[in-house]
Amino acid sequence: MTTRQANSLDTLFRPKSIAVIGASATPTKIGGVPIAHLLRYGYRGDIFPINPQHQTIQDLRAYPDVRAVGKDIDLAIVAVPAAIALNALKQAAEANVKSVVLFTSGFAEVGETGAIVQRQIGALARTSGMRILGPNCLGVMSGESGVYATFSPVAGTGIVKQGNIGLVSQSGAFGGFAYSLARERGIGLSHWVTTGNEADVDMSDCLDWMIDDASTRVILAYMEGCRDGAKLVRVLDKARAARKPIVIVKVGRTDLGAAAAASHTAALAGADAIYDAVFKQYGVHRAATIDEAFDVAYAVSVGGLPRGRSIGMLTASGGAGVLMADEAASLGLDAREMPEHAQKQILARVAFASARNPVDVTAQITTDEELLPLSYRLMLEDANYDNLVIFQSAAGLSPRGPELVQQAVEMRAKYPDRVIALSSLFTPELHRQLDDGKVLAFADPSRAVRAIAALAGFAASGVSAEKVAALSAVQLADATLSEAGALAALQAAGIPVMPHQVATDGAEAAAAAERLGFPVVAKIVSPDILHKTEIGGVLLNLQDKDQVAKAFDELTARAKQAKPHARIEGVLIAPMIKGGVECILGMQRDPVFGPVVMFGLGGILVEALRDVSFRLAPFGKAEAHRMIDSIKARAVLDGWRGAPAADIDALSDALVALSRYAAAAGDKLESIDINPFVVLPKGKGAMALDAVLVIKQSKP
CATH class of the missing domain: 3.40.50.261 (Succinyl-CoA synthetase domains)
Structure with missing residues (x-):
């Protein structure tokens, strides 16, 4: 088999024949349990025990080698020691086996040596087209066809009734517990699978297959992590379009360790927050407990x-x-x-x-x-x-x-x-x-x-995401931009920014202020000074030309004293913007899911309160409105204590434009921090008052 069966796991969940490599005559051993289960629970296909030391195993003819079977084999269960597992898989590929359940442990979970062999297993799957579940997994069960390709003891104490809930777990132990819980609660399952180390078949593959499976009405999943965010997102979007509900118990609430990064967005974005945003964006119900997960899956299963x-x-x-x-x-x-x-x-x-x-x-x-x-x-x-x-x-x-x-x-x-x-x-x-x-x-x-x-x-949420027109590829500089450069880049991307001018001497600054209208703000402009307030690099409420000219000299002097080697581009002059609601807009490149856009109310408490929402880029206006509506302080934008309602449409347009820019900029753009972004009263628009773009510099 030279072509990879990328879109079908039929032979994993509904095999017409099963070989057990490392088969045991003892029904309680790892190589004997699946044969005992298959015989006990009425599997209707052929079973081929593979063990060169036996003529028969559990009253079935045994074969010395999987290649000696001489018949089509849909699924091979591999229950041999790690040292010979790769060779057993190669023999299965030579015998044109279509799918494999690899029970064997001792790979990436034990160290780099095992990880190397695990990568070889993944490479074999890709080159041969044979789908491999595992290693280090408990296997698969599908009651409708009597498939119990597992060594888990839970099936030995009784099987669940046939139902319409598909269960996918990255953890074998959790999967076994969930199976037992379903049985005790009288909840029916369509299919059950644990993915283990995911050398080839991963959780997204199993979700994808169950979305297409007519016997599965709702999918319950236990997730520890994901290595291919784009693949998972495609699958979740497919589930939403198919109106196939997914309930996920996602564990591991660990931050990315980004608190020391240069932007608010990085400090606020953690691994768990991004997963949470992905689930909300694509209509997945994230359950806090296994009881909640089963309650919701049961409710869909029975009530629709x-x-x-x-x-x-x-x-x-x-x-x-x-x-x-x-x-x-x-x-x-x-x-x-x-x-x-x-x-x-x-x-x-x-x-x-x-x-x-x-x-x-x-x-x-x-x-x-x-x-x-x-x-x-x-x-x-x-x-x-x-x-x-x-x-x-x-x-x-x-x-x-x-x-x-x-x-x-x-x-x-x-x-x-x-x-x-x-x-x-x-x-x-x-x-x-x-x-x-x-x-x-x-x-x-x-x-x-x-x-x-x-x-x-x-x-x-049973509607596919809006189709967002892609921007052409964005060309970025090879260095982090100053505020003026960042504002220019955002304005070119369709994000409104305040009127401003960069002056290179006091007279030019005074003339700019007169054109823009007093009072004005003056800010030092340097790609090496991103947080200007920390060095006194901002002066507010300047009322006339003399104050502005003096401010230019004062700001440049402060910058040179605080950062002697900083590159000074000049002083930015802008009118003081009065009224409106201060917000923060941002973007952070997540290592799993790529560009993620953030929104929240601005001000000094944003990091302490963490009242922010995230969405994967790009997205459309409807998603931007859902993003805005999801923060706890949403009412502030509707007019708080007599204040006028804010221009929500202008805010949502800016979020959409930011998401398109972030998606088009590629891996070189690390983060964007727009703080504050002022949303003016309804009908009057919105604008960025400050911005930081962090760009990954090319290696020499």
């Missing part, structure tokens, strides 16, 4: 996606209603009140009820058989809520449990475009009935609300 963010909450307990309301408000769900006529109908039956939303019908629900159906109808028809959560305490275990379940299932069948969750305690049989009826079952009503918020997020 809602048509919107409105939520009705029906309860027999005022306290539970408050819990649900608090959760809904904190997650930004639309918990609007019931229509007045609907409230009156509920109060006519229960005068002491609370009929707004949450609707608390109290314990009266146990004595009035018509109260629950009436509430359903009013909340789903008259109030027209997209989602409905019903809290029934422990009634699911009472004699009324079957009736409650039947009513909920009937309501879901009548309103198939709504998501309905019933919160109570249930027997396994009633839980299954709810699942079959596409009604979510949660013991904790707060978890039900959180899951519905995640579903609403998936529904809202």
Whole structure:
């Protein structure tokens, strides 16, 4: 096989034949466990044990060498010591094996010697076209075809039911735990895979395959890191376009160690912040815990996606209603009140009820058989809520449990475009009935609300990213620019900057100030002095020509004293800009994902508060608005304490232009720091008042 099967892992997840290299007659050994699993759980394809020391293994004919099989082999499981693993893989490639699960450990995870062999494994995969999962992985399981190509003990204690949740884990131990948790919670999986060291097949490959897989409705992933950010982004964008929800548990909240870098953006951008931005930009739900991940995946699996963010909450307990309301408000769900006529109908039956939303019908629900159906109808028809959560305490275990379940299932069948969750305690049989009826079952009503918020997020993000016209390649200087050079570069890229002029003597500075209009600001201009305020390199509120001429002499003297070897280009003169909201715009080149744009409110507290948002470049105006809306202090831009609303459109245009410039500039551009960027009142625009561009210098 000379062509690499880059777009299909069919033979990994649905092999028609499996060879086990290093097969063991002992069902509990690593080379024996997968054979035992395959036989026990009804794998329907051919199984070829490979071991030169045996004629038969577990009642199957054994072969001395994978090349001796003489038949097509879709998948080979390799369970041999690290010292001979590469040779076993070469023999598999010679036998035209299509895919491999490599259990063997002792490669990159143990040191450079192992890393060298691991790179050779990756090279073999690329040259032969044989896809290799691992090394150092627990393998793959796919119940629909009886494939249990794993040595994990979790399958030995019972398999999960067949479902529509695909599970991908970079960690074998976590993958095994998640498999067991799914089994104990009664959650069905379509496929399960752990990727290990990812010499060839990585998490993105598995996500890509599951996006195309008709039996997978939602993907749950455990991620530790990513080496190919562009590949992951392409896959996540594909998932969003296909409306295939992805839930990721991403661990490793480690900063890039960029706090000492020259820009605010670098200090604020950490590895975790960038991953978080990528997930938000491409509609991935990032779960903080494994329980949350399973709650959301289960909710998609059973309930599907809602048509919107409105939520009705029906309860027999005022306290539970408050819990649900608090959760809904904190997650930004639309918990609007019931229509007045609907409230009156509920109060006519229960005068002491609370009929707004949450609707608390109290314990009266146990004595009035018509109260629950009436509430359903009013909340789903008259109030027209997209989602409905019903809290029934422990009634699911009472004699009324079957009736409650039947009513909920009937309501879901009548309103198939709504998501309905019933919160109570249930027997396994009633839980299954709810699942079959596409009604979510949660013991904790707060978890039900959180899951519905995640579903609403998936529904809202199910659109591909805007197509952004690319800039032609940007030619950058071979050195970091002064403020004047940085402003000129940004202005050429379509980012508005303040009116200004660089003067080379006092008289020129005074004349520039008169043209621009007093009062003005004067700033030293030098590519070697990026943080001007630290040396007193900025003078504000200069009122006349004499003050400006004097300021020129004072600033140049200060610069020469503080930085004797600095290159001085002159003094920048600009009018004092009054009013508006100070923001910070920035760009940082992430080692995994490339250029990342940052936005936040400006000022001295930006690094302390870290109220900023990030997006991968380039992006369009809709994404820029989402970026602006995501900061906690967003209300400041709408007018705070009587201030006029800011020009959000001008701000979003600037963010789009910055993202296009960052994407076009290439690897040579390390960072951009625009601080402050003033957003003037609506209709009056926005402009950069200062900027720093850090450019990677070519090596001699």
